[in-house]
Amino acid sequence: MAAGGLAGLLPAQTQLEYALLDADTPQEKENLVYQYLKKMDSRERDLTVPELGGDLQWLNTEGPISLHKDLCGKVVVLDFFTYCCINCLHLLPDLHALEHQYSDKDGLIIVGVHSAKFPNEKVLDNIKSAILRYNIVHPVVNDADATLWHELEVSCWPTLVILGPRGNMLFSLVGEGHREKLFLFTSITLKFYKERGQIKDNNIGIKLYRDSLPPSPLLFPGKVTLDNSGERLVIADTGHHRILVTQKNGEILHIIGGPNSGRRDGRFSEAAFNSPQGIAIKNNVIYVADTENHLIRKIDLELEMVTTVAGIGIQGVDKEGGAKGEEQPISSPWDVVFGNSISGTQEDNVLWIAMAGTHQIWALMLEGGKLPKGSDLKKGVCLRFAGSGNEENRNNAYPHKAGFAQPSGLSLASEEPWNCLFVADSESSTVRTISLKDGAVKHLVGGERDPLNLFAFGDVDGAGINAKLQHPLGVTWDKKRKLLYVADSYNHKIKVVDPKMKNCATLAGTGEASNVIGSSFTQSTFNEPGGLCVEGNGRLMYVADTNNHQIKVLDLETKILSMALPILIPEACDVPDNLPLQKDKIKNLPKLPKSAPNIQLPSLTVAPGQTIQFLLKLTLPPDSKLNEEAPNSWFITAEDNTWLLQGQCLSGEIKDVSSQTIIPFQLPVSCLSAEAILAIQACLYYCSKGSSACMMKGISFSQPLQIASTNQGSLTQVELIHTFLTN
Numbered sequence: 187m188a189a190g191g192l193a194g195l196l197p198a199q200t201q202l203e204y205a206l207l208d209a210d211t212p213q214e215k216e217n218l219v220y221q222y223l224k225k226m227d228s229r230e231r232d233l234t235v236p237e238l239g240g241d242l243q244w245l246n247t248e249g250p251i252s253l254h255k256d257l258c259g260k261v262v263v264l265d266f267f268t269y270c271c272i273n274c275l276h277l278l279p280d281l282h283a284l285e286h287q288y289s290d291k292d293g294l295i296i297v298g299v300h301s302a303k304f305p306n307e308k309v310l311d312n313i314k315s316a317i318l319r320y321n322i323v324h325p326v327v328n329d330a331d332a333t334l335w336h337e338l339e340v341s342c343w344p345t346l347v348i349l350g351p352r353g354n355m356l357f358s359l360v361g362e363g364h365r366e367k368l369f370l371f372t373s374i375t376l377k378f379y380k381e382r383g384q385i386k387d388n389n390i391g392i393k394l395y396r397d398s399l400p401p402s403p404l405l406f407p408g409k410v411t412l413d414n415s416g417e418r419l420v421i422a423d424t425g426h427h428r429i430l431v432t433q434k435n436g437e438i439l440h441i442i443g444g445p446n447s448g449r450r451d452g453r454f455s456e457a458a459f460n461s462p463q464g465i466a467i468k469n470n471v472i473y474v475a476d477t478e479n480h481l482i483r484k485i486d487l488e489l490e491m492v493t494t495v496a497g498i499g500i501q502g503v504d505k506e507g508g509a510k511g512e513e514q515p516i517s518s519p520w521d522v523v524f525g526n527s528i529s530g531t532q533e534d535n536v537l538w539i540a541m542a543g544t545h546q547i548w549a550l551m552l553e554g555g556k557l558p559k560g561s562d563l564k565k566g567v568c569l570r571f572a573g574s575g576n577e578e579n580r581n582n583a584y585p586h587k588a589g590f591a592q593p594s595g596l597s598l599a600s601e602e603p604w605n606c607l608f609v610a611d612s613e614s615s616t617v618r619t620i621s622l623k624d625g626a627v628k629h630l631v632g633g634e635r636d637p638l639n640l641f642a643f644g645d646v647d648g649a650g651i652n653a654k655l656q657h658p659l660g661v662t663w664d665k666k667r668k669l670l671y672v673a674d675s676y677n678h679k680i681k682v683v684d685p686k687m688k689n690c691a692t693l694a695g696t697g698e699a700s701n702v703i704g705s706s707f708t709q710s711t712f713n714e715p716g717g718l719c720v721e722g723n724g725r726l727m728y729v730a731d732t733n734n735h736q737i738k739v740l741d742l743e744t745k746i747l748s749m750a751l752p753i754l755i756p757e758a759c760d761v762p763d764n765l766p767l768q769k770d771k772i773k774n775l776p777k778l779p780k781s782a783p784n785i786q787l788p789s790l791t792v793a794p795g796q797t798i799q800f801l802l803k804l805t806l807p808p809d810s811k812l813n814e815e816a817p818n819s820w821f822i823t824a825e826d827n828t829w830l831l832q833g834q835c836l837s838g839e840i841k842d843v844s845s846q847t848i849i850p851f852q853l854p855v856s857c858l859s860a861e862a863i864l865a866i867q868a869c870l871y872y873c874s875k876g877s878s879a880c881m882m883k884g885i886s887f888s889q890p891l892q893i894a895s896t897n898q899g900s901l902t903q904v905e906l907i908h909t910f911l912t913n
Contacts, residue, residue: 191339192347192358194233198226199357206367219374223356227378232354235264235347236337243310243328245317248391251297251325254353259386261375262349263296263368266340268303269316270612270657270676272518272542272592274344275478276362276501278320283365284372285324290392293351293376293385298326301335303343304643304657306676312699312714315733318396319406319425319461321447325392348375351384363503401838403753404430407730408463409521409660409717410737416721419728419751420472421737422462429462429474429485436737436752442485442492449479449499450492455832455854457492459483463716464521464540464596473537475519482511482519482539482550482568496539496550496568505544507569514568517543521660521717523596525607525622527555529562538571538607540593546573547585547593547609547620558625559585572620572627579614580637585625590618591640595660595673595717604685608670610658615643617661617672617683617690630670631655631683631690645677645697653690655681660717664742666724673715673729680707680715680729680740694740694747701734703747710747712738778867778884785908789890792902794857799903800849804840804885806872807912812843813871820849820868827862829854840868857893864889866906883910 202222209215237254244250251257265281267274281296288294302308308330317326329335338347338355346364348357348371357371379385405425412419418439421430428444440454448458462483464475470487473495481497495511502515520542524534535553549571551563557571571585578589595610600622607620608630616633620626632655634642644654660673670683671693679695694707695715704710713733720727720742727740728751737751792798802820812818821837824830832854840847849866866887873881885908 191337192345192355193339195355195358198222215370216374219370220378223375223378226354226356227350232350232352234353235349235355236334238327238329238334243330245310245314245326245328246323246392246394247325248393251327251390253297253349256390257295257297257349257353259293259351259384259388260290260295260390261293261351261372261379261385262353263294263372264334264347264349265296265298266301266335266343266345266347267298268301268307268343269313269320270303270307270592271343272613273362275320276518276543277344277346278322279478280365280368281324282321284368287369288372288376290390291387293380293387294372295390296324298322298324299329299334300326301329301332301340301343303641304676306656306678306699306714309699312733314395315406315714321396323392323394325390348372350375351379351386402735404735404737406732406735407716407737408461408732409465410728410730411465411467411717411719412721412728413467414469414722416723418467419737420465420467421730421753422465422474422717424461424463424477424732425735427459427461429459429465429472430753431472431487432751432753438753440487440490447478449476449481451483451494452492453856454490454492455829455856463594464519464523466522466524466537468524468534473522473524475522475539477518477520477542480516480518480543482516482522482537495566501543503544505546505570505575507548508567510566511550511568512566516548516568517541519543519548520592520594521596521610523598523607525598526600527551527553527563528558528622529556538596538598540596540609541570541573542592542594542612544570544573544575545577545590545592546575547571547590547596547607558621558623572625577613577640578637579611579616579633579640579642581618581627581629583624583626585620585627588627589637590614595658597661597663597670599663599665599670599685601665604668608661608663608685610661610672612657612659612675614640615655615657617655617658617670619685630685631688632658643676645674645679647681647691649690650688653688655690660715660730662718662720662727664720664724665722667742671718671720671727673718675714675716675732678712678714680712680718680727699733701731701736703738703750707740707745707747710738778869778886779882782867782884782886783908784886784888785906787887787889787904787906789892790902790904791892791894792853793894794853795855796853797901798851798853799901800851800866800887800889800906801903802840802847802849802866802868802906803908804843804868804870805909806843806870807874807910810872810874810910812840813873814841818870820847820866822849822851823865823867824862825865827859827864829858830862830864840870843870853891853893860893862891862893864891870910872910885910 346359408424409422429442431440443459447460450458460478472485474483521540537550539548580589582588591613594612631653646654656676659675682693700711702711716732717730818840
C-alpha cells in the first residue's frame with residue numbers, strides 16, 4: 187500500500203523543487219531530477235499505488251487495465267480530474283502534447299482517473315460525452331466512489347501523479363500550469379528506467395470511444411442565440427469547432443470554421459476555432475467566445491471575414507487586464523453578451539465576457555465609455571469588471587471584491603428596475619446578478635451562504651438559497667414576461683426564475699439524462715443543456731441540448747416542446763477528428779493496400795460553387811460478400827489543394843455494394859487555383875462465402891479538375907466504377 191499516500195512524497199519532492207528554483211541551466215535541472223530518482227529508486231520500500239478495483243468502468247480501452255500487470259514496465263501519469271473543472275480542462279493541452287511526444291512504445295501511458303465532484307459526473311455516459319467533447323485519447327477509468335482519490339489522499343482537481351515501472355510513486359503535481367515540470371520529470375524518468383532495462387515497449391489496447399460514434403449534423407452544441415429580427419439563429423457547434431448561422435427552420439446560411447480545431451483568422455472557408463461557446467449577434471456582426479483558443483473572435487457576415495479582437499491565443503493568468511484587446515491575454519471565455527457603458531453615447535458599446543478560466547466577468551470596450559465604479563476607457567480595451575479571481579461564491583457591493591466560480595452563462599436585463607447582468611456561476615451552482623449601476627454582485631438563487639462552499643448543489647425548486655441547482659451553464663432573459671430561464675445543466679432541466687420573488691421552479695425536463703420529445707415540457711428530457719435563448723416576442727425558446735447534439739424548440743405559450751430543430755446539411759459526415767484537414771489527422775484515414783489500383787479519370791471542367799455527384803459502384807468477386815461489421819468506407823483527399831476540402835463531407839460508410847453510393851462534393855465559391863486534383867478512395871472488407879478468408883481491398887480514383895470562371899451548370903455527375911477480381 188501507499189504509506190501515507192501522496193504525503194510520503196512531500197519531503198523529498200519539496201527538496202527537489204527548491205533545488206530546481208536555484209538551477210540555472212536545463213542540464214542542471216535534469217541532473218537534479220536524475221539524482222532524485224536514484225534516491226527514490228533505492229528506497230527500501232516503494233511508495234506504491236494500490237490496484238484499481240476490477241469492477242471499475244474503463245473508457246478508450248479494449249477492457250479493464252491493471253496498473254500492476256498491464257502497465258508494469260511503463261511510466262504512468264495518473265490524471266485525477268473531473269470534467270466540469272476548468273482547471274482540469276486547462277491541463278489537457280499539456281497532456282495532449284506529452285502523449286504526442288511519447289507513446290506507449292516509448293514506455294509512457296497517461297491514465298485519466300475521473301473522480302467526480304457532482305453526482306451527474308459519476309454517470310458513465312456523461313463521462314463518455316466529456317471524453318469526446320474534450321478529445322481525450324488516453325485510457326480513462328470511472329472511479330465514481332473516488333476510491334483511489336482517497337487511498338492516495340488527493341485533495342484537489344487536477345492532480346497528476348507520476349509512477350515508475352513498478353507502480354512506484356515518484357512525483358505529484360497539483361493544479362494547472364506545471365507543463366515544464368511535467369515534461370522534465372517524465373522525460374528523465376523514462377531515461378532513468380530505460381538505462382536500467384525496466385521499460386517495456388508493448389502496446390496497450392486503446393479503443394477510442396469517438397471511433398464508434400454515428401455521424402451527427404451537430405456535435406455538442408454549447409450555445410445558441412437569435413438576432414434582433416428573430417429570423418436568424420446562431421449556433422456554437424462546439425464539437426465541430428464552428429459557428430452556424432441558420433434560418434429559423436434550420437436551413438444553413440453560413441458555416442464558419444470547422445470541422446477541425448485550429449486558430450486562424452480570414453475568410454469563412456479558412457477560419458478556424460477551438461471549441462467555441464458563447465455567441466452574441468447584432469446586425470451582421472457576431473462575437474464568439476473561442477474558448478479553448480482563449481480568444482474573442484469577430485465574424486463579419488457581410489465581408490465574410492473572421493478577426494481576433496481579444497486574447498493572444500495562449501491561456502492568460504492576468505486577472506486585471508487593461509491592455510488593448512488583441513494584446514491582452516485572457517483565459518477560457520465561456521459566454522458573451524452585449525451591454526452599455528454608463529457614459530457611452532452608442533448602444534451595445536460593451537461586450538461582457540464570462541471569463542471561466544479566471545472566475546471573473548470581463549469587459550471588451552467596443553466603443554469608448556465608462557464602467558460602474560471605473561474610469562473612462564478607450565475603444566478596444568479589455569479588462570476585468572467583476573470578480574477577484576479567487577474561486578468563490580462571494581457577493582460584495584464592490585465588484586472587484588466579489589468572487590465567482592467558473593461563470594459560464596450571461597444574460598442582460600437592461601430595463602428598470604433590473605439593469606443588471608445575470609450570471610450562471612457553474613461551480614457554485616448559483617445564479618448571481620451584477621448591477622450595471624454600481625457593480626454590486628448579489629445572490630439570486632442556489633448555493634449557500636458560506637462563500638467557500640462550492641458543494642451546495644442539488645435539484646430543489648424553491649426561493650433564493652433554498653433553491654438548488656447543479657452546475658448551471660446558461661441563462662436567458664425573457665423581456666416579455668420579466669422572467670429568467672436557466673439551463674440547469676447537470677440536472678438536465680430548464681428552470682424559470684422570477685427575479686422579483688427569487689422563486690426558482692422546473693419548467694422543462696424530468697431530471698433524467700435522455701432524449702424524449704414529449705407532449706409537454708415536464709415529460710420531455712434533455713442531456714446537459716448548455717445554452718438557451720428566447721425570441722423577442724416571448725413565444726419560442728431555443729435550447730442547446732448539448733449531449734443530445736440538438737437544438738430543441740420550446741413553445742412558451744402552449745408549453746409544448748415542439749421539435750428538435752433540423753439542421754439542413756449533408757447527412758453522411760463523420761466525427762470531425764477523422765477528417766483530413768490537418769496533417770496529423772491524415773493518419774486516422776484507412777491506408778489503402780499497395781496493390782490498390784489508381785484509376786485516372788478524364789479531366790473535368792467545373793465552376794466555383796458547382797456541385798459534383800460522384801456515383802460509386804463497386805462489384806465484388808463472385809461468391810463474395812461484404813463484411814458488414816468492418817469499417818467499409820469512402821473518403822476524399824486533395825494533398826496539394828486542401829483549400830478544396832474546407833467545410834466538405836469528406837468520408838462516409840459504404841453499407842451495401844448492390845446499389846451505388848452517392849458522394850456529394852461542392853467546390854468552394856472562392857477557388858485558389860485554376861487546376862486541382864481530387865482523389866476519391868474506397869476501402870472494402872469482404873469474405874469468400876466458401877472459406878473463412880477475408881480480404882481488405884482498396885481503389886483510388888484520381889479526378890483532375892479544370893476550374894473555369896464561367897458557369898458550367900449547377901450539377902455534374904461522375905461515375906466511379908470498379909470490379910474487384912478474385913485473388
